[in-house]
Amino acid sequence: MNTYEQNKNDRRALVAAIIASGMDDLNVMFLAFSMSTIITQLNLTSAQGGWIGTITNFGMLFGGVVFGVLADRYNKFKVFKWTVIIFSVATGLVFFTESIGYLYLMRFIAGIGVGGEYGVAISIMAGIVPQERMGRISSLNGIVGQVGSITSAILAGLIAPLFGWRGLFLFGLLPLVLVIWMHFAVDATHVSDSGRQTTNSASTSKGRIADLFKTKALMHQTLALMVMTTVQIAGYFGMMNWLPTIMQANIGVSVSGSSAWMVTTILGMCLGMLVFGQLLDHFGPRLVYGVFLCCSAASVYCFTFAKTGPQLLIGGAILGFFVNGMFAGYGAMITRLYPYEVRTVANNTILNVGRAVGGFSSVIIGMILDSSGVPTVMLFLASLYVISFVFMMSLPNLKQARYIKHGQSASKASSVAVAPLAEI
Template sequence: MLNLSLDKTNRRALISAIVASGTDDLNVMFLSFSMSSIMADLAINGAQAGWIATITNLGMLLGGLVFGVLADRYPKFKVFKWTIVIFALATGMIYLTSSLPYLYLMRFIAGIGVGGEYGVAIAIMAGIVPKEKMGRISSLNGIAGQIGSITSALLAGWLAPSLGWRGLFLFGLAPLLLVLWMQLAIDDHAISDHASHQSDEDTEIAHLSHLFKTKALTKQTLALMVMTTVQIAGYFGMMNWLPTIIQTSLGISVKDSSLWMVTTILGMCLGMLVFGQLLDRFGPRLIYTVFLLASAVCVFLFQFANSQLAMVLGGAIVGFFVNGMFAGYGAMITRLYPHHIRSTANNVILNVGRAVGGFSSVIIGMILDASNPSTVMIFLASLYLISFLAMLSIKHLKAEHYQTLSHQD
């Protein structure tokens, strides 16, 4: 699919960047599969439990801000390894939880590491891989995250009953083995960074303010934040609430809704693969237009699924379009910003989306309390139309401009 000609060092660095994205999703998803046990063991209510995820997202935002800047100022691969060490140690330390404040603290620290890892990994990939193939590499990065989520579900099902929820989090230490391998097998100084000499501007020291340096950059940054917010909001809305909605509307069991979850994740993976291929060939304007409008239509129509077969097939189609787009943000942001703020741009834009978009679960819950599932579907479909309008405001996304674009000044 890629036909990359890389030496051993760069091949290993690329693989480690992709695999790390799966390990951070695995650690984050441990919480989803442990929440009911945590609530019972610590005797906390739903609001207190909800803050665990919110605090994790806030940690991700801080990690994105801090490590994005650090990776643009110092050797990216060294910073990358530190992000993994932080979220792995903090996740493993949850094993020692005896109180809710301690759990909050560990999740916040884990969030810092996870939030920092994404943008740094994307920047490492962009330095190694030719720009015309970044869409496909970014799709593999997204698929690694889905594999991490599936692995988390399997570990929770196999191990949590015997080890308890604390024992499950001990497996969060596993990424330390990846860091050890990276330390022993990869020469940091021999990793390529193709674009590091792009312009005199790239010699500047990275600052968050550079994302808003001009009126055009400010408009672009805000538009991308809107798009990533919708991306995360749609994902959390679909994965957190749709199983509950379809259980209620179709009267099916949790087991059957789990089948929907599996087919939806498979649809997401296929969507990422296809999106990455199309992005590299046709550019973001056309492909995001197709996927955003298709997402709005598919999500709206999903409310009319009236059988288990329609639910499963519809879930796969919705997953294909809704989360297939995630593969494009790393590649697109990398191309739109100067090299010296590449990690900063990826981390800040995505983690603002995570922090704001993460509130979609709360909003959907409020809508269900006041209305019905149809209103939820209309709400989610409308978000994709808003993202479409935001995308149209970004310059240089047509194929003829995007294929030659290194960054926008």
């Protein structure tokens, strides 16, 4: 019996986990669309404004670790609901901002919820979805995140002119509607969680961060994946935060032209995620990540030579396809590389370290632009993907982390792809 297709409670839990990912992206992007107004109205320096995003990233790292541990030790779906409540309420409370200190506090708390939500949502999906579909489901999760970003842009255009940036953040309370629906529509105690039945309930290693570094091989795996996620975030921020500015300043592209570039790039991202998920399920992460990382390095460097409007649009779509198409695969890959006992804490810790460190790429790119110029920036970004490729190839477990095919038993495939903590 295929419980994924027949269990209504699981289907509702899966839908909630996917939708929440779009809602947390919507909340995070509110800051991007209101930053300049916040700096002006609160009379902030650029450095003070920059710290708003940095503090949010630190909150994500803290929340990822804390809620990763809690979800691996207790009921994942109940913990998941609390992460959504936290980032929703904290985002809505930004409406009452009168000082920069208050805004820092609210963004840190919102970051705690967002950082915790991602890994818990991925673990809920992995507990429900058969392994041969996990890549595709992770891709859908990433695409919904992009939809959340687009929705944030639309709301910013409609609401901010009428109610100001504070009114925009008040709409951050919308995910509470999802929480109310989850409370009445989903029985948290009966959401499927594959792996739980094979785990020793008396295990003392459940949900411990130390277990991500328990042996030399596991430490290498964890650190290598952190490097890969750092490159993923750094490349994304570099592409989305700086390339439109670079095009406007150095190529003479208008604001509307850079907006069109942004749209085609996001569409390329969504298509890339969709294709990546399909390939990941069929060929496993080593081959697919290898191809996408190499193509990312090449496409970023080649974008340096794009000068005309059509070249910029096509180049942006190709960039989005390869550079961010990979993002959705990390949840599926990390889930396969770590045992059930630390499934959530591994996802949250690895991704949020990448967010915290990779977020500094915007500062580094700004420094390179001041000292060298655009070609050096593009060479820097391209080299990041080469570094990620080297670390990815150093992970021996990726050779076995193929996903379950139809007709193969879950227990057999799991024994190949995921070794117990003591054996890694």
